[in-house]
Amino acid sequence: DAGITQSPRHKVTETGTPVTLRCHQTENHRYMYWYRQDPGHGLRLIHYSYGVKDTDKGEVSDGYSVSRSKTEDFLLTLESATSSQTSVYFCAISESSEKLFFGSGTQLSVL
């Protein structure tokens, strides 16, 4: 299995609070991704990174920001959480081999 760790695995928070999710990899892969998974929508890309300090927006980036200061870490921040951001969040990594490796996911509930 690829070395990808997401933390926390579960989080419950209140509307309006900031939340940061962490993805850590030990594979030295160039590309890192944050997806959210919702019923009826499958996986939707939030943000991705193609190198240290190089990030770009995905299709559902509003309300989210990311940072990648080291190859191994990719942080996803919800500046002010809303109930619509209740979801399961997956981190994924890839190299140029066109294969994605996924973390185990973070279940986030915004009350």
Next chain:
Amino acid sequence: GDSVTQMEGPVTLSEEAFLTINCTYTATGYPSLFWYVQYPGEGLQLLLKATKADDKGSNKGFEATYRKETTSFHLEKGSVQVSDSAVYFCALTTNYGQNFVFGPGTRLSVLP
């Protein structure tokens, strides 16, 4: 933009039945095509892939053929098992792995 369409299900089959999950795509350029599988409580795992027209990807008894003329990549298995119960995602990439587009997923339940 690029997109993937697949039957959402749920699909319920008896053990040893034949499985087909349809997937069609819209893409600029020449995409690589994938099937990923998600078991309960886990992240997605690559099941199989095909990188050019007429290629057949196969793994664990599953197979899919890249059909450029019909823009399709249907997943098949001749005899499903209870352990195949999962959600199956069709996906594509056109950027040599830089960006992936996923279908909505198809939930498969196999009954003993």
